[in-house]
Amino acid sequence: MSEKLDVIIFGASGFTGKYTVFEAVTVLQNYRWGIAGRSREKLEIVLKDMGAKAQKNLKDIPIIIADVENEASLLAMANRCRVLVNCCGPYRFFGEPVVRACLEAGTHHVDVSGEPQYMETMQLKYNKQAQERKVYIISACGFDSIPADIGIIFIEKNFDGVVNSVECYLRSYSKGGSTGGARIHYGTWESAVYGLAHSNELRAIRSKLYSEKLPKFHPVLKHRPLIFRSEIVNNICLPFPGSDRSVVMRSQRFLYEHDHKRPVQMHAYVTFKSWITAVLVALLAVSFGLLTKFSFGRQLLLKYPKFFSLGFASREGPSEANMERTHFSFIMRANGWSNSDRLVEPTDQYADPPSKTLTVKVSGTNPGYGATCVALLSTAVTILKESEKMPGSGGVLPPGAAFAKTSLISELEKYEHGIKFEILANK
Incomplete structure (x- = not known):
């Protein structure tokens, strides 16, 4: 052999x-x-x-x-x-x-x-x-959902206290001219169509997967309005439709159950420069969601991806020039309490509101086919190098749970298409 x-x-x-x-x-x-x-x-x-x-x-x-x-x-x-x-x-x-x-x-x-x-x-x-x-x-070892899931691991390592909640804001932008073409390949579009079409399956899966609900922690991180201007990023925001939050919450549940750590609450949003753009995207998202619920609608979405995505997706995928001009950043604002206020048990409730914040930025270039590929390979390298630092001896895990105690962040920062983690403000 x-x-x-x-x-x-x-x-x-x-x-x-x-x-x-x-x-x-x-x-x-x-x-x-x-x-x-x-x-x-x-x-x-x-x-x-x-x-x-x-x-x-x-x-x-x-x-x-x-x-x-x-x-x-x-x-x-x-x-x-x-x-x-x-x-x-x-x-x-x-x-x-x-x-x-x-x-x-x-x-x-x-x-x-x-x-x-x-x-x-x-x-x-x-x-x-x-x-x-x-x-x-x-799974989720690419743009969905390494920046968010490992970003929260980075936050907790640098918070010097107990994190209650994190709000995450995704910004994607182009440098050096208009991209003027598709941003994602048809395969990613196809996954999104079928994922949303079958989203109602999740309740039954989760009821079998998690026999017990996590305890509620206070203060509860409330959802923002459907469309709002965020004071954190000074942009117009919508809920982020990707899998980031579900992946993060799987990691947080694992760390709570296995490491006795208070789970972090998290909501994710995507940012836009204008109200008009945000409203148009919201309307497109509603139309997309409705079409995925019917067989005929799914056929239309899959047959005409460029039309229904306003050019965002295509069977040819983005050009290399477009990919290289595309940058992303996640601004993540964490709220919690300093170490001087730490409680004895992770299930204990704080009497006082959060008094400490940490803002971090997770950023990179070519999110779909540059940073994603580096992140994917970096997780493989980390398993080869540091499996002894990973939990137990195996399992089906999200990346935050799997790599929390490894040097994956350092590995991600090594490469041209890697992912950078930095602290913006610590108060």
Whole structure:
């Protein structure tokens, strides 16, 4: 049998996969890695194109043929590596067979899913088996939801007290001219369509996953109005529709149950410069949500992504120039109490309102296909380097729970398309 690799990138000929290969040239330079997918010809083209882009000869990178419809090929692939980086989505359709193969092979698994139903179903079905097999299965290791989930870990490490709540504000902007084209690829759009269409499944999944509710902590972090101007970022804001909050709350529940730590409350918002833009986006979001509830509406959304997203999504995906001009920042404002006010038990309630704040910024470039790919590979590297600092011996976990005690933040900050964490204000 061929020598076991440290990492295999599965789905490497897809849109996210090929840029993960590009970032692997740097992030995995000290590791043995390979790529996998259905077509050798397409995989060879990816190695040639991404090698030219990175100015590296990648012809000796191993190629593994694997197909989600062929379980034997998935198991053979999983047996070839220590960590499988899964770029083959939508995960609702293609993720579970890969997870099963990794569990059988005893191979760790990371992916960039932003699909709560998939992530929580995997936890419900396979968490015990993952613990028994000493395997980590970790989703949301990209733009959804590393900045938010690891951002709160960064906040708690620097708060010097007890955090009650965090409000998170996402800003995405273009430098050096108008992007004038798609921002996301069709695969991401497809995941969003099916995720929202089946969002009603979450209640039943969570009722099985969590037999007990978390205790309520005071003061409760209230939802802001649907559209509002935030004094924190001085922009017009809407609720952020991504999976960040659900991922963060899974991590916070885990840390409460396993580390006896008071859970942090969190709400996430997306920012706009004008009321007009925010209102238009809100109307588009309502239309999108309604269409996902009907088969005919979903067909329209999937057939005409560019039209229904106002050019934000397309089958071709964004150009490299557009991706490189796109920047993002999460401004995260935490409220809580100083160490001098710390209570004995995490379930104790404070009599006084929060008296301390910390504001941090989590930022980067090319969120969808640069920072996401670096983050995904960085989680794989962290498992290889620091599994002894991760909880237990395995499990199906969100990134905040999995990497809270590791040096993932330092790993993320190393690279051109990495993610930067900084403190803006500490009062």
